[in-house]
Each structure stands twice: as C-alpha cells, then as structure tokens.
Amino acid sequence: MKIESQIAAAVAAALKELYGVEINAGEVTLEKTKKEFEGHYTFVVFPYLRASKKKPEVTAQEVGEYVAAHTDAVASFNVIKGFLNMVVAPEKWVELLGDINADETFGLTKADENSPLVMIEYSSPNTNKPLHLGHVRNNLLGWAVAQIAEANGNRVVKTNIVNDRGIHICKSMLAWLKYGNGATPESTGMKGDHLIGHYYVAFDQHYRAEVAELVAKFKAEGMNEEEATEKAKKEAPLMQEAREMLVKWEQGDAEVRGLWSKMNEWVYAGFDETYKKMGVGFDKIYYESDTYLEGRELVLEGLEKGLFQRKEDGSVWADLTENGLDEKLLLRADGTSVYMTQDIGTAKLRYSDFPIDKMVYVVGNEQNYHFQVLSILLDKLGFKWGKDLVHFSYGMVELPNGKMKSREGTVVDADDLVEEMVRQAKATADESGKFDDMSEEERQEVARIVGMGALKYFLLKVDARKNMLFNPEESIDFNGNTGPFIQYTYARIRSILRKAEDQHYDHANLPKATFELSGKEQEIISSVANFAAVVKLAGKDYSPSVIANYCYELTKEYNQFYHEFSVLKEEDEAKRQFRLVLSANVAKVIRLGMRLLGIEMPERM
RNA sequence: GCCUCUGUAGUUCAACGGAUAGAAUAGAAGUUUCCUAAACUUUAGAUCCGAGUUCGAUUCUCGGCGGAGGUACCA
Numbered sequence: 001m002k003i004e005s006q007i008a009a010a011v012a013a014a015l016k017e018l019y020g021v022e023i024n025a026g027e028v029t030l031e032k033t034k035k036e037f038e039g040h041y042t043f044v045v046f047p048y049l050r051a052s053k054k055k056p057e058v059t060a061q062e063v064g065e066y067v068a069a070h071t072d073a074v075a076s077f078n079v080i081k082g083f084l085n086m087v088v089a090p091e092k093w094v095e096l097l098g099d100i101n102a103d104e105t106f107g108l109t110k111a112d113e114n115s116p117l118v119m120i121e122y123s124s125p126n127t128n129k130p131l132h133l134g135h136v137r138n139n140l141l142g143w144a145v146a147q148i149a150e151a152n153g154n155r156v157v158k159t160n161i162v163n164d165r166g167i168h169i170c171k172s173m174l175a176w177l178k179y180g181n182g183a184t185p186e187s188t189g190m191k192g193d194h195l196i197g198h199y200y201v202a203f204d205q206h207y208r209a210e211v212a213e214l215v216a217k218f219k220a221e222g223m224n225e226e227e228a229t230e231k232a233k234k235e236a237p238l239m240q241e242a243r244e245m246l247v248k249w250e251q252g253d254a255e256v257r258g259l260w261s262k263m264n265e266w267v268y269a270g271f272d273e274t275y276k277k278m279g280v281g282f283d284k285i286y287y288e289s290d291t292y293l294e295g296r297e298l299v300l301e302g303l304e305k306g307l308f309q310r311k312e313d314g315s316v317w318a319d320l321t322e323n324g325l326d327e328k329l330l331l332r333a334d335g336t337s338v339y340m341t342q343d344i345g346t347a348k349l350r351y352s353d354f355p356i357d358k359m360v361y362v363v364g365n366e367q368n369y370h371f372q373v374l375s376i377l378l379d380k381l382g383f384k385w386g387k388d389l390v391h392f393s394y395g396m397v398e399l400p401n402g403k404m405k406s407r408e409g410t411v412v413d414a415d416d417l418v419e420e421m422v423r424q425a426k427a428t429a430d431e432s433g434k435f436d437d438m439s440e441e442e443r444q445e446v447a448r449i450v451g452m453g454a455l456k457y458f459l460l461k462v463d464a465r466k467n468m469l470f471n472p473e474e475s476i477d478f479n480g481n482t483g484p485f486i487q488y489t490y491a492r493i494r495s496i497l498r499k500a501e502d503q504h505y506d507h508a509n510l511p512k513a514t515f516e517l518s519g520k521e522q523e524i525i526s527s528v529a530n531f532a533a534v535v536k537l538a539g540k541d542y543s544p545s546v547i548a549n550y551c552y553e554l555t556k557e558y559n560q561f562y563h564e565f566s567v568l569k570e571e572d573e574a575k576r577q578f579r580l581v582l583s584a585n586v587a588k589v590i591r592l593g594m595r596l597l598g599i600e601m602p603e604r605m
Numbered sequence: 606g607c608c609u610c611u612g613u614a615g616u617u618c619a620a621c622g623g624a625u626a627g628a629a630u631a632g633a634a635g636u637u638u639c640c641u642a643a644a645c646u647u648u649a650g651a652u653c654c655g656a657g658u659u660c661g662a663u664u665c666u667c668g669g670c671g672g673a674g675g676u677a678c679c680a
Contacts, residue, residue: 029621031621031623034624034625036624036625037624042623042624044623044624046623046660046661047660049660056660080624081624082623082624082660082661083623083624126680163680166679166680167679167680168679168680288680315678317677324608325608326676326677327677328677329677329678330678331678332678333678334678336678338677338678338679338680339679339680342680364674365609365610365673365674365675366673366674366675367674367675367680368608368609368610368674368675369608369609369674369675369676369677370675370680372609373677393610395610395611395673395674396673396674398673403673403674425643428643429643432641432642432643434641434643450643461618461619462617462618462619463618463619465610465611466610466611466618467610467611467672467673467674468617468618469616469617471616471617474616474617474630474631475617477629477630478643479629479630479643479644480628480629480630480643481617481618481619481628481629481630482629482643484643485629485643485644487643488641488643488644489643489644491641491643492640492641492644493640495640495641496640496641499640500640537621545618545619549618549619549628552628552629553628556628559644559645560645560646562640562644562645563636563644563645563646564645566639566640567640568640569639569640583640604641605641605643
C-alpha cells in the first residue's frame with residue numbers, strides 16, 4: 001500500500017509536469033501487472049493521450065522515465081503499447097513486509113465512539129418451521145457483512161426480527177392440537193423447531209385432502225375447476241379454524257396465547273442450537289408480535305399528516321405513483337397490519353433504541369420491491385436513514401430440480417446439512433490417518449471446523465446477488481477452490497511455525513534484505529499487502545465474496561511457493577528468516593480474512 | 606402485460622471499461638527417501654444473438670432470445 005501510493009504520487013507528478021494534467025495521487029489508478037508481463041504495477045496511459053498529444057508508446061515511455069527518476073520505489077520499467085509496467089525495487093518489498101508484520105490486525109480499521117452506527121438485520125425466520133439452506137445463506141451473509149462493516153471502522157449492531165405471529169404459526173398450533181397427542185421436544189427427542197415444522201407439514205397435508213374433497217363435491221354440483229378450487233380453499237374447515245385461531249390470538253385469548261408462547265419457546269431453543277452451530281449471533285432481537293402494533297400507530301399518524309389516504313372501505317394506502325410506483329396497502333379494512341406496516345413499526349422501535357446512521361437489511365431478492373417501497377415510506381415518515389437504507393439483496397439457492405419449496409418437501413434442512421458436512425470431514429480425516437495421535441474429541445473439533453469451513457466458503461464465495469445452485473451430490477467438496485483448501489494451507493504454515501519455535505527460530509524477526517527475492521516471494525508480499533484494499537472494497541460493496549476469492553488466490557500462490565521452496569531447510573539464515581516471516585504473515589492475513597467470513601482455522605488438519 | 610435481476614469452458618464460479626477472458630471440478634498425463642499429497646505440475650475446453658458509445662466492451666446503452674423473481678389486503 002505504501003509502495004503503491006508512492007508510485008501513484010510519482011505518476012501524478014509526471015502527468016502534471018509533462019502534460020499539465022491536474023490530478024492528485026488518489027485519482028491515479030494503478031493495476032497489478034498481469035502475470036504474463038514483467039513488472040508489479042501497471043499504469044494505463046490511454047486516458048491521458050488527449051493531454052499528451054503523443055502516441056501511447058511515447059507517452060508511457062515519458063511517464064516511465066519521469067517516475068523512475070523521481071521515486072526509489074520503481075527500479076525499472078517497460079512499455080507495451082499504452083501500458084507502463086513498473087518493477088518495484090526488491091528491498092521495498094521486504095520493507096513492506098516488515099510494516100505488515102508489525103501490525104497484528106493488518107488491514108482492519110477499528111471503530112471508536114464517533115464511528116457511524118450501522119444496524120444489520122439478518123436471519124429473520126418464521127417460527128413455524130426449521131431453518132433450511134436458504135436461511136443458511138442468509139445467516140452466513142448477514143454475519144459476514146457485519147464482520148466486514150466492523151473491519152471497516154463501523155460500530156455494528158446485528159439484529160434479528162423474528163416473525164413469530166400470523167396465520168402460519170396458527171397452522172402449526174392447530175395441527176399440533178389436533179394430531180399431536182401432547183408431543184413435546186422432550187417426549188419425542190426432536191428439536192423444537194423440527195417438531196413444529198412437522199405439524200406445519202401435517203396441517204398442509206390434511207388441508208389439501210380437505211380441499212381435494214371439497215373440489216370434487218363442488219364440481220359434482222356443476223362448478224368448473226377454477227371456481228371449485230377457489231371456493232374449496234376458502235371453505236376448508238381447517239383453514240377456517242386457523243383463521244379463527246388467529247383472531248383469538250389478536251384478541252389476546254389466554255389459551256391461544258399460552259399455547260403460542262409454549263410452542264414458540266420450543267422453536268427458539270431449536271433455532272439457538274442451529275445459530276450456535278453456524279457460529280452466528282445477534283446483539284438485539286425484535287419480535288414481530290411486539291412491533292406490529294407500533295407500525296399501525298405510525299401509519300395512522302401519517303394518515304393525519306396527509307401522507308397516506310383512507311379508502312371508502314376503511315383501508316389505508318400510500319400513493320407512490322409520483323415515485324413511479326403503485327399504491328401500496330398499509331392497513332387492511334379491518335384495521336389489521338400487513339407486512340409493510342410491521343417493517344415500519346420495527347423501524348420505529350429500532351430507531352428509538354439506537355441512534356442508527358445506516359440500516360442494512362439482509363433479505364432475499366424476492367423482496368426487492370418491498371424494500372424499494374419501504375425506503376420511500378420511511379423517508380416520508382422522517383427516518384433520516386430511510387432514504388439510504390441498504391437492501392442487501394441476495395439470490396436464491398436452487399436445487400438441481402429447481403427452487404426449494406417447504407410445502408413440497410424439497411428443502412435441504414440446515415441441521416441435516418451441517419451434520420453431513422461435519423460427518424464427511426471426519427471421514428476424510430479418519431481415512432488419512434493423520435490424526436491417530438489425537439483424542440476423539442480433538443478429531444471431532446477439527447472435523448467441525450473443516451466441515452463448517454467447506455459449507456460456509458461454498459455459500460460465501462459466490463456473488464451474493466446471484467442465484468446459486470446447490471447440488472447435494474457434487475457441491476460438497478474439500479478439494480480445489482474450497483474452504484478446506486485454505487484451511488489446509490493455514491494448518492501447514494502453523495506446522496512450520498511450531499517447528500520453527502521448537503528450533504528456537506524467531507519468526508517475528510525480519511532480516512535486512514541481503515538476498516535476491518524470487519518472483520513468487522515478491523508476488524506473495526504484494527498479495528498480502530493488497531488485503532487492506534480488499535477489505536475496503538468488500539466494505540464498500542458489501543461483498544463477502546471479494547474476501548473469499550482473495551483468500552483463495554493468496555492461498556494458491558502460497559501453495560506454489562511452499563512446493564517450490566523450503567522454509568525450515570533453507571540454509572541461508574537470512575532467507576530462512578525472511579520466509580518464516582512471510583509464511584507467518586500469509587497465515588495471519590488468511591486467518592483475518594476468513595474470520596470476516598465467520599470461518600475458523602484449524603491448527604492441524 | 607408491466608417492473609427488477611440474470612445469461613461466460615461439459616458443470617459450478619471469477620474478471621474497478623484495459624493487454625493473450627481467469628479458477629475449480631469432471632477428462633487426459635505426471636510429482637511423495639523433500640517443512641502435512643485435503644497439495645503441486647502439464648494438457649484440452651467458454652463471453653446467448655444483433656446494433657451502438659469508446660483508442661479499447663464479458664463489463665456501459667438499445668433491441669431480440671433464454672432463465673429467475675415480483676406484480677397491491679401472504680410474510
């Protein structure tokens with residue numbers, strides 16, 4: 001970084017001196033030179049030809065000569081067409097490594113009391129079924145985005161809005177009453193969320209049977225398919241009972257509320273277990289049952305101020321046609337809340353709890369429209385962060401035969417998936433025989449770290465915005481561009497460092513550069529140094545995948561180095577010391593980077 | 606219908622408007638008396654189609670074609 005800004009300053013000076021271009025160093029873009037060419041940094045001169053009024057080659061040559069003469073960071077340069085490739089002086093690389101080595105949290109920026117307060121909402125589950133792969137993607141992204149925001153000097157509050165009320169909960173409750181025979185997590189040995197999910201499915205099965213029966217009956221009475229289906233769905237006794245239950249809930253019926261609390265507690269216990277396994281957590285949890293009334297109040301205030309309109313039937317609407325959108329329902333005719341009302345209420349509570357500067361919602365891209373509207377509404381209602389709220393919109397996880405649908409049973413359960421990953425990691429480890437000296441407990445811990453690492457890296461390495469494919473047979477891999485690949489490299493470095501300590505080498509002590517650096521070694525220093533810029537970019541773009549890909553590239557480079565050069569067996573003491581420091585800093589940076597993704601590193605594997 | 610996102614090797618993913626479009630995996634061929642072979646090396650293979658802007662387009666604009674999502678009383 002230091003080297004880069006030094007060169008950038010020299011290039012800016014050259015452009016000013018030679019061609020009168022008004023530019024400061026921060027505006028000069030330097031690229032890393034492609035591997036096929038000689039050099040470390042490349043400056044592209046095409047944009048400045050207008051100012052130089054000379055051919056690309058000549059311009060690049062002139063800038064190169066100026067830069068080489070004015071900064072000691074550039075040892076030599078070459079020109080290919082409009083590309084000026086600059087070679088950094090070797091001792092500069094060692095100096096740079098020394099700076100990085102001295103900084104235990106290199107690349108990260110600490111927050112203080114004056115730093116912006118960023119609230120990040122993620123997870124936000126329904127309490128009627130267990131978490132599945134889609135939720136896993138959400139949770140890992142949310143956690144990673146929070147870590148990255150923190151690493152960029154923000155104060156972060158991680159929050160979760162639990163959707164604990166509504167017709168879907170009533171369905172599970174009703175089915176449990178009807179078919180459950182008093183089953184509890186204790187009596188069945190099932191996790192609470194799975195138990196509830198089981199009755200949600202049971203409801204659906206019975207409901208469908210009822211609908212099918214009614215449709216047949218209505219058709220026999222002369223209705224067509226469509227009419228019959230619609231009528232049957234409305235009149236199915238189970239659905240009517242569920243609605244009645246929701247009404248009782250809203251009225252505060254003690255029996256319904258009691259059952260609701262009990263069953264929700266089961267679910268929360270199950271969720272907590274899954275969250276813990278995934279390694280995610282929250283600073284503040286909100287419950288929709290607490291927030292939905294707040295939203296109603298705020299909407300009514302807005303109505304008084306003339307921001308919203310009431311229709312003849314009593315429903316309340318926001319007219320967003322001047323924003324290029326439609327009208328949006330905020331309160332039903334019977335005064336009950338809709339989704340949007342609840343998000344407004346949640347926003348109100350949050351803002352009274354925290355002086356939020358920026359709000360980030362980690363929610364799937366199916367809700368893009370919702371958040372577009374929410375942003376406008378919050379802005380109208382006077383939330384200063386409303387206009388610039390960030391909807392971190394991520395894509396769906398698809399299975400080989402399409403989208404996951406809980407109703408159709410085509411879901412990949414979060415707990416099952418985690419268990420399977422760890423099981424496979426364990427099997428691979430046991431097979432290798434590398435851990436024969438470890439206790440079963442230690443081996444299980446390594447398997448946990450590696451299995452979770454594989455899963456997390458798999459979900460975080462791809463661009464969050466895009467839909468991604470999960471193939472149960474093929475996606476789980478421990479070789480190639482994977483979490484375990486990176487973890488393995490880390491473990492190998494740790495092994496070297498442990499041995500170095502045994503031999504009383506000091507891997508913190510960097511010698512003077514009295515030796516030639518190999519190209520690979522220079523590349524690795526350059527890559528390690530680049531971590532700081534990568535963290536900033538990831539923060540700006542809310543992009544965990546940038547971090548993941550960076551860690552992979554660095555790891556790959558180090559593996560090549562590891563194969564080609566020896567660290568401990570190097571006889572030249574200065575070189576050996578240098579390589580120890582280099583290795584230690586690669587390990588440090590990939591540990592810091594992977595930590596931003598919530599991925600742990602094993603000491604051995 | 607309208608709105609949003611998306612289209613890159615057989616497959617899964619990369620590429621601030623820059624050089625010969627990178628990886629991984631699957632395929633073929635190799636590397637272990639050497640700090641951990643979950644590694645390394647070699648090899649073959651791709652920008653949906655058509656215009657436009659630009660010195661330069663996978664990237665930006667427009668139009669097709671394909672995929673996903675949303676579309677007002679589900680969250």
